[in-house]
């Protein structure tokens with residue numbers, strides 16, 4: 100007892116243990132797979148270390164995991180899970196089991212603490228590890244003997260011991276000495292309601308379900324077999340009985356009087372067969388639980404979906420099931436035969452989009468002949484867009500002793516990237532063609548990833564573009580191939596409208612697609628910032644270019660046939676010449692647009708602002724102004740911003756009305772009507788600003804814009820344009836530097852929780868003079884929920 104060192108858990112561990120115990124009761128089976136997974140990691144670590152330092156293998160011959168259930172006479176039970184892995188020094192016991200070294204732990208814990216759904220989703224995503232032991236155990240003892248090494252030539256066996264309710268743990272030298280040879284033995288003192296885990300069948304089922312395929316090291320379960328053996332004692336006793344003479348000292352012969360004459364008296368009388376005396380004994384034996392080959396080595400026909408799913412969840416520590424997988428075998432061009440399973444998870448990592456171009460995959464598990472080698476194949480293992488794919492690949496003929504450098508230069512591993520990507524794209528293509536419901540889920544999770552991929556991965560661009568879907572004015576979702584199948588005769592452009600942050604429904608109402616829609620053309624509606632990046636990088640599909648319908652250059656493709664239309668356009672341009680010239684002068688003066696033309700894209704709206712070919716659409720303007728690009732390329736930005744054209748709709752009564760008013764203005768040799776001119780100019784500026792807003796651009800001075808709108812409204816209502824608004828207000832009271840008496844006391848935290856994400860809030864209602872009327876408690880949601 101004296102050598103016991105007591106240590107307090109790091110506060111995050113205490114929090115995690117509490118969450119585990121409180122919220123995961125219904126998932127407590129997970130403890131076994133977590134402990135086996137840790138044991139497997141320790142064995143893998145040992146094997147890898149042994150490649151450079153063989154001495155670590157001394158101490159124990161086998162590399163395995165054993166499970167033993169023990170029940171004492173009072174019914175209390177212990178489950179002992181032992182591995183002959185790398186083991187832990189006392190220092191490691193303290194840091195590995197007493198602290199949480201994962202990044203983002205605090206964040207995760209706060210989320211998990213408010214996760215009241217009880218599904219344990221968050222916990223599962225985080226990986227419970229060792230602490231899941233406390234789901235089933237009141238007390239856990241970890242005895243560990245680190246592997247011998249040059250740094251630690253004489254390791255000693257130490258014990259970590261902690262109760263489920265304790266905030267501290269003990270570390271002490273194991274009084275039994277170095278019994279383990281090497282490795283770690285975890286003893287779970289089972290809770291009264293967890294005795295079921297002593298049952299051989301329960302353990303076997305759990306291992307089969309969650310762990311049989313997650314480790315290539317053998318897992319043995321201690322079992323008792325009933326055997327019948329010869330009971331020598333009983334036999335000897337029986338033999339002794341037989342030989343014993345009877346009381347008279349003669350052998351008694353019974354003779355049947357009727358059969359006194361027996362002809363064949365010489366025939367020997369057969370003695371009755373004696374069954375040997377046996378006794379029942381219990382034999383201890385180890386049963387191998389995972390004797391099946393690992394899942395990737397088996398024939399896919401013999402593997403159930405559930406097995407594939409469990410394997411994925413355990414191996415890649417994902418609480419959710421995968422969306423899809425592809426199990427295949429092959430021979431690489433470099434002569435290495437391999438087997439592999441690639442998985443598409445049902446979701447991207449929460450932080451994938453925070454830095455998609457810098458994420459590095461750690462989920463290609465490379466094995467050689469069933470032996471795990473590494474899951475870190477370096478930065479370029481996959482292109483960034485595909486970093487989320489989870490892969491197990493087992494190669495037959497790679498050298499086991501592979502260093503990072505060797506890996507990078509290995510011909511097979513260079514090919515692996517291509518192999519994985521090809522199969523992944525095949526899998527996605529198959530889902531797209533055969534399983535619409537699943538495809539929808541894939542799109543939800545990875546739709547944007549495919550766009551990113553098409554931009555990033557030139558080699559696979561063609562295939563990735565075929566996975567990209569967009570909403571249009573005619574349907575919820577279409578690929579570019581389907582779009583082209585639906586194009587009209589003569590159409591030589593793929594029409595699209597991009598405005599980031601807008602929903603397809605909002606975009607469908609845009610002024611820019613009025614005519615296209617009315618005429619039956621399909622327009623891609625792009626609301627995601629990545630869409631425009633995708634389009635500008637791809638430029639064309641099947642030799643047909645993209646046309647931003649908010650930009651100059653829009654062609655329906657049947658203009659040549661419609662000679663009447665061209666003639667009409669010429670006639671309209673002639674008819675509207677005075678208005679066009681007048682407006683041109685106005686917009687150029689204000690810098691709102693470069694030119695004014697008769698529109699071929701408007702049906703209902705009176706006018707729109709269209710970006711010139713060299714100009715920015717509203718969407719690009721937003722994109723660029725939210726980045727630093729306009730600072731770096733100031734001149735370019737200023738120039739491009741001006742490249743806009745005001746398009747007017749000659750059929751709009753408003754435009755017709757404006758034309759009439761312009762025509763009514765005095766000619767140059769008559770006396771000018773300054774008031775009428777000013778009024779018209781004001782109407783025109785509101786019209787142009789309105790067109791800017793309608794076209795998605797920002798108005799330069801919205802205050803001035805609304806003052807002009809106000810004036811026009813007044814005019815239409817017959818209210819005096821110059822009548823001032825009463826602007827008198829009550830001034831603030833004089834300066835008062837006095838602070839409240841409790842000003843120095845800390846503020847209570849208004850978001851301190853009092854229930855399920857809700858806080859109680861006191862609101863004081865006051866009358867006009869500031870006197871309280873009554874106190875009304877109001878339930879308010881947390882700020883972030885609002």
Ligand SMILES: Nc1ncnc2c1ncn2[C@@H]1O[C@H](COP(=O)(O)OP(=O)(O)OP(=O)(O)O)[C@@H](O)[C@H]1O
Nearest residue numbers: 137138141184186195196225226227228229230283
């Ligand atoms: N059987 C074991 N042998 C050697 N070291 C172990 C063993 N079990 C746990 N450890 C050490 O304790 C650390 C903490 O284990 P824990 O299970 O809590 O987290 P983890 O395995 O790192 O992460 P997770 O299980 O969430 O993936 C491990 O990283 C490992 O260093």
